[in-house]
Amino acid sequence: MRPSRIATATAALGLVSVLAGCGTSAEAEKSIADVRKSVDRIQGEMKLETEAVAARDARSEVESVRLVAQLEAENLKKFASRAPAETQEFADAAQAWAEAVATSRAAIITRAPEATSTAAMLTVRLNTKRMDEEAGELGIDPWLKLGDY
Numbered sequence: 001m002r003p004s005r006i007a008t009a010t011a012a013l014g015l016v017s018v019l020a021g022c023g024t025s026a027e028a029e030k031s032i033a034d035v036r037k038s039v040d041r042i043q044g045e046m047k048l049e050t051e052a053v054a055a056r057d058a059r060s061e062v063e064s065v066r067l068v069a070q071l072e073a074e075n076l077k078k079f080a081s082r083a084p085a086e087t088q089e090f091a092d093a094a095q096a097w098a099e100a101v102a103t104s105r106a107a108i109i110t111r112a113p114e115a116t117s118t119a120a121m122l123t124v125r126l127n128t129k130r131m132d133e134e135a136g137e138l139g140i141d142p143w144l145k146l147g148d149y
Contacts, residue, residue: 025084025086027084028083028084028086028087031079031082031083031084031087031090031091032087032090032138032140034075034079035076035079035083035087035090035091035094036140038072038075038076038079038094038098039072039094039097039098039131041068041072042065042068042069042072042098042101045061045064045065045068045069046065046101048061048064049061049062049064049065059109062105062108062109063105063109065101065105066101066102066105066106066109069098069099069101069102069105070098070102072098073095073098073099073102076091076094076095076098077095079091079094079095080092080094080095086138087138089134089137090131090134090135090137090138090140093127093130093131093133093134094131096127096130096131097124097127097128097130097131100120100123100124100126100127101124103120103123104117104120104121104123104124106120107120
């Protein structure tokens with residue numbers, strides 16, 4: 001490398017370091033990654049559930065979504081309790097969403113009255129929207145689009 005390229009590369013690396021310091025903290029990045037992992041697990045089960053509904057064999061998948069959502073809601077509760085201030089609302093929103101998913105699936109499994117099931121599904125949609133908004137404020141690509149769900 002020529003001296004000017006070395007100087008340019010060094011300056012660029014220095015700028016990256018400065019910019020990284022201005023962005024999200026490592027603690028916040030870890031918090032976001034933990035939340036995303038839990039949400040992705042629930043979403044994965046929900047995709048399998050959707051496929052099972054299409055095949056008219058959804059009962060076991062609905063139960064699976066409920067169980068995974070309950071487990072991940074507990075994980076998200078832990079993540080939210082130790083989330084840095086900048087990601088606290090995002091972690092709280094994800095926890096509320098997971099709890100709403102678990103509740104909605106429990107309503108389906110127990111054959112709750114239609115009004116209860118409808119309210120549970122609306123709660124999932126509202127929590128989905130809130131989680132997407134919080135992710136948007138943090139600059140995270142929202143993984144659920146309300147209109148697509």
